[in-house]
Amino acid sequence: MRRLLAWLGVIVIVLGIILGVLDRVGVHYAEQQVAKNVSTELASRNITSAPPEVTITGFPFLTQVAAGNYDEIQLNLRDLKGGTLPLPLLQVHAYDVRATVEGLRNGTEKAVATLVNGTGTLSYADLVEVSGLEGVTLIGDGSVLRVTGNAGVAGQLKGAAKVTVVDGKVRIQVTELTASNLAPIAQQLVNTYKDRLARTFEIPPLPFNMKLQSVNPAPSGLEISVTAKEVELG
Template sequence: MTYDSTVDSRPRRRTGRKLLTGLLVLVVLLLIVAVVADRVGANYAEREIANRVAAQIENQGATASRPEVDVAGVPFLTQVAAGNYEDIGIVVRDLSGQQDGKAVRMPLVDITARDVRAPLSTLMNGQGDIVAGSVAGEATLEYASVAALIGRDGVVLAEKDGKLAVRAPLSAAGQTLNVTGTADVTIEGELVRIRFQELTAEGLESVPFAQNLVNAYARQISIDLQLPPLPLDLKLQKVTPRPEGLVVTAQASEVPLNTTA
């Protein structure tokens, strides 16, 4: 007598497929949980840094919109575990201070903190320092705001060939002269110094002592700008005339990010 020894393996294959499908679903769910946890952690860090920067601005007597913070690098939790972070971008809008009762406003301050060291223990218990190895920033001061601070009617400022150019009316001997020229713009401590040089005026030859008047006018419209204090210990480095305004660059090193001083 002969017996058929063939065994039907189809149920076993179906079971294997079910196990594989379940495993894939589990992996996908774990990835989703990891991504969500990663984003929650990043959002927490961004919120805390924004709070610190906002407190610094307030303590320095300035005002601004709430800082926007972006912690770069994925995954964030890997950076947490290592205690070292990639670039952290901070944008402060409408940073404003006062000079002689007039508002000095910088519509955009763009800051990047690099080599941020934040040990996991510090994040967990709040003890210790979170330090950025270097911080760099750019702040824009609009020409209309500078002209308003100069306080002379008709002064128009703009960038021309990489320099700060001026055009303004000057009344002399019953005539109105159209004065034009450029300025030297430098940094001295916390001040932006604007000194107008070599101003000229059309029809100058027809007005007695007109050049003396133009030189005096150049001194009158020269100004020292006290900018709103920048957060994160940023120190002014240079100022560059650009089409959008005077762009001030600032730097700092070894900056604590978890203090409000």
């Protein structure tokens, strides 16, 4: 009896290992199919980016396959271009995704997500560059965008700006900007800097009909949040 139980234990362990391997193989295959379809979708919309990196979460995966429903699919889209500002990385989380592996494989079905959220960070250095300014540094404190730097005859600059979303674009409004040199010619230069900073910046075209919802001036850069509902992932 003990020997039988021991053999049964070994069989259960072996079956568990086999199922675990099959589960991981299935995940890898599904991730490749989603990445392929997403790449095709991006190309059809003339959205420029590096090949998407796809991760399907949740375990066991095979039960999700059987149900044709996946808890969450994560996609990393790198080097998005096409707007005023490039977007180095857009991290996308697709929730409650409906699709079958067979449908994805033969092209008869597209993965559809109930909700898609995305986050990314715009570079302050890129923002300064497209503004055509020199000697200026931007940094966020979580609520306000701080402006510092050296503006030639104007001397040291110091100021702040508010960042908002207007019509799907990033809007920067300079709330204050002063220079250490108070001469009239210096003030003219300060006004030029104000005009170049206080403007609207376009982010690259977004996949999956996602819309820009919010922007936050974080220390690492302008953090953006995008979202969409009932989305075909490709």
